Amino acid sequence: MNFINSLNEEQKKAVIHTEGPVMIIAGAGSGKTTVLTAKISHILTQNLAKPHEILALTFTNKAAREMRNRIEKLVGICAQSLWMGTFHSIFSKILRFESSNLGYTSSFTIYDTEDSQSLIKSIIKELNLDINQIKPSAVHHTISSAKNKLIGADQFEDFYINQSSANYDFVYQVSKIYQYYERRCRDANAMDFDDLLTNTCNLFRKFPEILLKYQHKFKYILIDEYQDTNHVQYLIANMLASKNQNICVVGDDAQSIYAFRGADIQNILNFQKDYPHAKTFKLELNYRSTNTIVQAANKVIANNHYQLKKNCYTHNEEGDKIKILENFNDQEEALKIANLIREYKVRYSYLNEDFAILYRINAQSRLLEDALRKVGIPYRIFGGLSFYRRKEIKDALAYLKLAVNPYDEEAIKRVINYPARGIGDTTIEKLIQLANHNQLKLWEVIRNIRHFGVNRFTGAVENFAKLILQNQKAIINLNAYDAIQLVIKNSGILNELKNSNEPENHSRWENVIELMNAAQEFSNRVPQNENNLAYFLQEASLFTDQDEEDNDKIDKVNLMTIHAAKGLEFSCVFIAGLEENLFPSSMTLFEPKQIEEERRLFYVALTRAKKHLVLSYAKNRMRFGNLTQTSPSRFIFEIDSQLLESNSLRMTPAKLNQSNNVQQATNLTKLKQVSNSPTQTPKIDFVPDPIDAIQIGKKVEHFKFGKGIVLSLEGKNDDDKKAVIDFNQNGQKTLLLKFAKLKVIE
DNA sequence: GCGTAACCTGTTTTT
DNA sequence: CAGGTTACGC
Numbered sequence: 001m002n003f004i005n006s007l008n009e010e011q012k013k014a015v016i017h018t019e020g021p022v023m024i025i026a027g028a029g030s031g032k033t034t035v036l037t038a039k040i041s042h043i044l045t046q047n048l049a050k051p052h053e054i055l056a057l058t059f060t061n062k063a064a065r066e067m068r069n070r071i072e073k074l075v076g077i078c079a080q081s082l083w084m085g086t087f088h089s090i091f092s093k094i095l096r097f098e099s100s101n102l103g104y105t106s107s108f109t110i111y112d113t114e115d116s117q118s119l120i121k122s123i124i125k126e127l128n129l130d131i132n133q134i135k136p137s138a139v140h141h142t143i144s145s146a147k148n149k150l151i152g153a154d155q156f157e158d159f160y161i162n163q164s165s166a167n168y169d170f171v172y173q174v175s176k177i178y179q180y181y182e183r184r185c186r187d188a189n190a191m192d193f194d195d196l197l198t199n200t201c202n203l204f205r206k207f208p209e210i211l212l213k214y215q216h217k218f219k220y221i222l223i224d225e226y227q228d229t230n231h232v233q234y235l236i237a238n239m240l241a242s243k244n245q246n247i248c249v250v251g252d253d254a255q256s257i258y259a260f261r262g263a264d265i266q267n268i269l270n271f272q273k274d275y276p277h278a279k280t281f282k283l284e285l286n287y288r289s290t291n292t293i294v295q296a297a298n299k300v301i302a303n304n305h306y307q308l309k310k311n312c313y314t315h316n317e318e319g320d321k322i323k324i325l326e327n328f329n330d331q332e333e334a335l336k337i338a339n340l341i342r343e344y345k346v347r348y349s350y351l352n353e354d355f356a357i358l359y360r361i362n363a364q365s366r367l368l369e370d371a372l373r374k375v376g377i378p379y380r381i382f383g384g385l386s387f388y389r390r391k392e393i394k395d396a397l398a399y400l401k402l403a404v405n406p407y408d409e410e411a412i413k414r415v416i417n418y419p420a421r422g423i424g425d426t427t428i429e430k431l432i433q434l435a436n437h438n439q440l441k442l443w444e445v446i447r448n449i450r451h452f453g454v455n456r457f458t459g460a461v462e463n464f465a466k467l468i469l470q471n472q473k474a475i476i477n478l479n480a481y482d483a484i485q486l487v488i489k490n491s492g493i494l495n496e497l498k499n500s501n502e503p504e505n506h507s508r509w510e511n512v513i514e515l516m517n518a519a520q521e522f523s524n525r526v527p528q529n530e531n532n533l534a535y536f537l538q539e540a541s542l543f544t545d546q547d548e549e550d551n552d553k554i555d556k557v558n559l560m561t562i563h564a565a566k567g568l569e570f571s572c573v574f575i576a577g578l579e580e581n582l583f584p585s586s587m588t589l590f591e592p593k594q595i596e597e598e599r600r601l602f603y604v605a606l607t608r609a610k611k612h613l614v615l616s617y618a619k620n621r622m623r624f625g626n627l628t629q630t631s632p633s634r635f636i637f638e639i640d641s642q643l644l645e646s647n648s649l650r651m652t653p654a655k656l657n658q659s660n661n662v663q664q665a666t667n668l669t670k671l672k673q674v675s676n677s678p679t680q681t682p683k684i685d686f687v688p689d690p691i692d693a694i695q696i697g698k699k700v701e702h703f704k705f706g707k708g709i710v711l712s713l714e715g716k717n718d719d720d721k722k723a724v725i726d727f728n729q730n731g732q733k734t735l736l737l738k739f740a741k742l743k744v745i746e
Numbered sequence: 747g748c749g750t751a752a753c754c755t756g757t758t759t760t761t
Numbered sequence: 762c763a764g765g766t767t768a769c770g771c
Binding site for chain 1: 747748755756757758759760761
């Protein structure tokens with residue numbers, strides 16, 4: 001086979017070993033995608049399986065699409081029937097077939113993060129809890145990680161209350177919210193992102209015959225980016241593979257950067273334990289970067305404790321040294337980067353698209369954009385607000401969702417008064433109350449509003465119900481495009497936007513039109529049986545920033561977060577904002593494990609570069625609206641200084657972990673940030689006995705302290721005045737507690 | 747019920 | 762700085 005001959009020896013071995021469990025550890029730039037594509041093509045051309053018998057799970061839709069296209073070039077049109085996509089999209093598809101077994105209809109809708117948090121927020125309000133103490137985002141995160149461990153609402157309290165670091169109050173409240181949340185999602189015939197995984201898992205556990213069907217169906221299972229799978233994904237993959245044992249996982253533990261989202265690096269570290277007969281292949285030859293870049297990356301990642309042994313190397317040229325860009329402040333940084341891009345374009349004959357500027361947080365893009373505009377360099381920005389998350393698009397989608405699933409509570413709340421029909425917050429609250437008291441679903445109350453007596457708002461609610469019912473009827477048997485046209489027209493959104501005086505509403509109008517174009521494209525693309533609103537909405541819900549297609553072919557510089565850059569490569573990479581507290585992020589400074597994830601993130605950033613690498617930091621940066629002094633990131637100093645341009649680093653590293661004093665100073669900074677009165681200096685009282693520390697607030701009874709100090713802060717209320725910093729023996733692990741908002745870093 | 751203006755609060759990363 | 766929330770006047 002032609003495509004096999006072009007591989008190197010290791011790659012070839014990994015490709016032709018098709019039977020039994022296989023783990024491929026693929027270093028950055030080692031041709032991972034090539035191997036996966038070749039492997040699937042090999043299975044097909046050897047007639048080991050039909051396309052629809054192969055399940056290939058990827059991390060993004062875009063990765064799936066690209067791989068499918070490449071396979072199609074090798075083996076032809078049959079690649080279209082491969083089961084290839086993200087965990088979430090493949091499992092949604094399975095869940096639509098099997099939904100009735102779980103008590104959903106096949107037209108269930110999907111709640112994105114915003115929907116989930118909005119629902120949690122209303123539950124918190126209904127329970128009369130303080131929104132400032134129990135934050136919806138924190139609750140959602142806690143529920144989400146519980147779901148990823150397959151801990152249901154009924155087991156939640158038992159599970160977490162036994163943890164030594166548990167905050168009883170919080171656990172109790174979340175447990176309650178969790179139970180309501182689950183119930184409301186089910187009533188709404190909606191699944192959140194986590195449900196798409198846990199429901200699939202539960203489906204297979206409860207119905208062995210269904211599991212068996214899919215075990216037989218999928219002769220080969222391949223999983224890309226295995227280092228970023230979470231526990232549920234891991235369990236499902238193992239269940240599906242247990243019959244044929246043909247599971248091939250591909251990944252690089254050094255590039256695991258999604259632990260915050262539940263990814264469990266142990267999945268890849270333990271693969272050999274899970275499958276003792278597994279064959280492991282290591283792809284260590286880097287085709288992408290210069291030797292300088294490969295060595296720098298190796299040196300950095302060597303500082304991590306949790307990793308598989310690997311020796312990445314390259315036959316590429318030595319290449320130029322890594323440049324360090326020191327700047328007075330963040331504005332100067334942006335401007336210098338922009339100017340350097342202009343310079344490099346001439347010196348190395350690069351195009352705009354050969355450049356990427358990577359950063360830790362999306363907020364950093366603003367200044368960079370300003371500078372690029374000023375210098376006249378066109379740029380393309382990835383991430384930020386993706387098309388399907390914009391307000392006007394979500395409004396339009398809400399009407400579409402209601403047409404297939406009127407029970408969708410979040411969709412109802414979104415558009416019941418948009419365009420305005422005189423149904424305000426109080427009315428909505430009343431409707432929800434009616435639903436709760438009568439054990440009904442929100443839609444059932446709205447549809448039968450007259451049964452609950454006649455009010456000022458009855459007519460308005462009735463009209464809304466009529467509109468939804470009308471849409472629901474009208475779209476039966478329509479394809480996605482025709483359905484959208486009809487529903488959008490009925491909704492009155494376009495008129496609302498068109499008649500508005502506000503200038504930004506014109507572009508919103510254009511976006512809604514663009515949504516209709518997307519539906520047309522969808523209807524032309526998908527097979528007949530999937531050409532309906534439910535599937536279109538599913539695609540929209542699971543669409544991510546990283547899937548965004550370039551809609552123009554103009555040569556532009558690329559701007560994105562490092563997370564968004566995973567899997568991409570550029571000739572010249574700038575990493576901006578390499579400062580302590582920003583990268584590594586201030587949120588991660590206390591836990592070695594989190595620092596390791598930040599380091600892997602840095603590793604990912606470094607290894608995106610093919611030829612040139614510029615590391616940049618500013619000595620002053622605007623944060624919280626005021627100027628703060630910074631010190632260069634510890635990660636810069638982990639690179640061999642011989643690999644850096646000489647004399648380029650003028651500042652010395654912040655002294656880390658040298659003594660408790662320094663550690664305390666860091667913690668104080670941190671505390672000041674947390675405190676409501678950051679300008680005031682905290683007074684420090686040393687408390688020799690840890691018991692004293694425990695007695696300060698009732699809520700900490702469940703914590704175990706090592707040696708601790710107590711700080712009294714000049715806060716607005718009593719809670720703000722109390723904080724405890726706890727050091728364990730080696731002075732490394734730090735717990736930071738503030739009773740007002742107990743923030744625990746395990 | 748709705749619109750505006752002052753006010754508060756808090757910053758990772760995203761399927 | 763920015764977004765989200767509250768207070769207030771219509």
